[in-house]
Amino acid sequence: MSWPARVRLVEVGPRDGLQNESVPVPTERKIEFIEALAASGLRDVEVTSFVRPDRVPQLADARELFAALRRREGVRYWALVPNARGLETALECGVTHVAVFTAASEGFNRANVNSSVEESLARLKPVVADAIAAGATVRGYVSTVFGCPYDGPVDPARAASVSRVLLDAGCEELSLGDTIGVAAPPAVERVLAAHDAMGVPREKIALHFHDTRGMAVANVVAGLEAGITSFDASAGGLGGCPFAPGATGNVATEDLVWLFDESGVECGVSFAQVAEASGAIGEQLGRKLPSRARAAWAATRMRGTS
Ligand code: HMG
Ligand code: MG
DSSP states (O other): OOOOSBOEEEEOIIIIIHHTOOSOOOHHHHHHHHHHHHHTTOSEEEEEEOSOTTTSGGGTTHHHHHHHOOOOTTOEEEEEOOSHHHHHHHHHTTOOEEEEEEESSHHHHHHHHSSOHHHHHHHHHHHHHHHHHTTOEEEEEEEOSSOBTTTBOOOHHHHHHHHHHHHHHTOSEEEEEETTSOOOHHHHHHHHHHHHHTTOOGGGEEEEEBOTTSOHHHHHHHHHHTTOOEEEEBGGGOOOOTTSTTOOOBOBHHHHHHHHHHHTOBOOOOHHHHHHHHHHHHHHHTSOOOOHHHHHHHHHOTTTTO
């Protein structure tokens, strides 16, 4: 086993975790959630989106959220932007870490951002360039890399070609999304091999697994074995995309922190602090959180404050 000694977790709970929740979460509660996550040792926290408020009402307070957020030194606060309008507002709010997003399949991209993949790439290129010119760092999401809720299986070479365009546009990192949680470990290797063939270096790749079929941790292990060191996760395992029917939450941050701690892989994050943070937001939402590592911790408190 040759796993990396150290990994980076990108916390997407405040954005991916909350975007599909129907119970409105007040801005102050979101800020407490974000601040607690940043205090747990997470160095990358995706906090909101500058998208159409009628499409994602839960995140309609992005402007107010950034105005009130107290930033912790050393933490990168990311926001999703879909187009020039979103970037403009994000920059006005002082956003320095921007995530653009498109997909490897037409059906999902149309449902998500109302355009074809080619149209969205054409729209995003100047957005990435303008963000960089304004001093921001840009990450590029490619959704439905492992399968599409509308079109079915996706050719890994197609996904890799979309990644290549985003990389050439100036994205520092690509996050490959299993939007509907259909991947199993062999697919992870196939997708990474397709990226190798397209000249996309593995150190530029983060993996973003939704846990719809319970495969997300296994897929992270496949990623670790393939030398990937960045993984997206959501506190408590919250999450889902309103435009991906049937998809459930992201892999839980707690489940990955447990995996890394038990495997001697350093991630710099306190399990207990993340578990406390997601517990508070779960109470706010009035629902049980999917993370199994968290549920075990809550039942026994056996890990104390590790
Ligand atoms: P559109 O309707 O095609 O945009 O939306 P448009 O340019 O035709 O404009 C229509 C109206 O929207 C106009 O208003 C614009 O001003 C307004 P009007 O002039 O008619 O009053 N508008 C905006 N308002 C606020 N902010 C903006 C904005 N842009 C236009 N940025 C758009 C296109 C992409 C904006 C829309 O479809 C949208 O907001 N979609 C939401 C997409 C989304 O947030 N999806 C979830 C995140 S992606 C995800 O979860 C996957 C990921 O986790 C990875 C994975 O799991 O795979 C990242
Ligand atoms: Mg997602």
